[in-house]
Amino acid sequence: xxxxxxxxxxxxxxxxxxxxxxxxxxxxxxxxxxxxxxxxxxxxxxxxxxxxxxxxxxxxxxxxxxxxxxxxxxxxxxxxxxxxxxxxxxxxxxxxxxxxxxxxxxxxxxxxxxxxx
Amino acid sequence: xxxxxxxxxxxxxxxxxxxxxxxxxxxxxxxxxxxxxxxxxxxxxxxxxxxxxxxxxxxxxxxxxxxxxxxxxxxxxxxxxxxxxxxxxxxxxxxxxxxxxxxxxxxxxxxxxxxxxxxxxxxxxxxxxxxxxxxxxxxxxxxxx
Numbered sequence: 001x002x003x004x005x006x007x008x009x010x011x012x013x014x015x016x017x018x019x020x021x022x023x024x025x026x027x028x029x030x031x032x033x034x035x036x037x038x039x040x041x042x043x044x045x046x047x048x049x050x051x052x053x054x055x056x057x058x059x060x061x062x063x064x065x066x067x068x069x070x071x072x073x074x075x076x077x078x079x080x081x082x083x084x085x086x087x088x089x090x091x092x093x094x095x096x097x098x099x100x101x102x103x104x105x106x107x108x109x110x111x112x113x114x115x116x117x
Numbered sequence: 118x119x120x121x122x123x124x125x126x127x128x129x130x131x132x133x134x135x136x137x138x139x140x141x142x143x144x145x146x147x148x149x150x151x152x153x154x155x156x157x158x159x160x161x162x163x164x165x166x167x168x169x170x171x172x173x174x175x176x177x178x179x180x181x182x183x184x185x186x187x188x189x190x191x192x193x194x195x196x197x198x199x200x201x202x203x204x205x206x207x208x209x210x211x212x213x214x215x216x217x218x219x220x221x222x223x224x225x226x227x228x229x230x231x232x233x234x235x236x237x238x239x240x241x242x243x244x245x246x247x248x249x250x251x252x253x254x255x256x257x258x259x260x261x262x
Contacts (some may be wrong), residue, residue, distance in 0.1 A: 022139065022142075024139075024167060026138055057138075057164060058171075058230035086160055093237050094234065
């Protein structure tokens with residue numbers, strides 16, 4: 001069974017999602033649930049912290065693609081931080097760096113929303 | 118250093134459920150390690166097989182958990198070949214267009230990335246239809262690459 005954990009926390013007005021373990025077609029629905037919750041709460045400024053994510057497949061990438069436009073239409077975004085090289089390489093293969101912002105540190109990504117923490 | 122084998126064959130038969138993806142990845146990982154692939158190359162093979170099996174679960178079996186997926190690995194140094202066979206609906210890989218991320222973004226489409234990734238990650242990809250309405254995809258990675 002794939003191990004995956006997702007945690008949601010607030011940093012000022014920004015919602016930070018910590019993803020941990022293995023994000024594949026089996027576990028992607030857990031991440032979708034978090035995004036659906038954010039939409040209900042009208043939280044559109046999102047940083048995803050990948051520090052503890054070991055693996056991602058296209059099912060995981062698809063979750064970000066499914067929600068990013070709604071976030072942007074509402075003056076928010078989905079920004080990425082703390083990504084390991086092997087995970088970043090998959091995003092890169094699919095051309096994500098053209099359409100998404102990647103940051104080394106979570107606080108840089110949060111700061112980009114104009115949030116002082 | 119783990120022992121490396123020059124020639125071997127292994128197989129795994131699983132039901133078409135997404136919770137088996139982790140079992141499939143472990144199976145591929147152990148075989149790739151046994152063949153002497155670097156962690157980076159093994160990671161590519163693991164992802165390609167995950168994507169192929171995810172496509173089978175979603176599209177060939179449409180999430181029905183009763184389907185079967187047979188994975189056979191043949192390693193004959195330097196050729197690492199994985200055949201994945203299912204008995205679900207047939208699809209024509211030539212009819213799946215290469216994804217354009219900008220178009221996907223506009224249309225909120227989230228599928229179709231798997232096949233594109235498989236092609237990028239492996240050295241050879243070959244889809245075929247076998248007798249008895251079976252579909253097969255053979256993925257190949259050469260050890261030297």
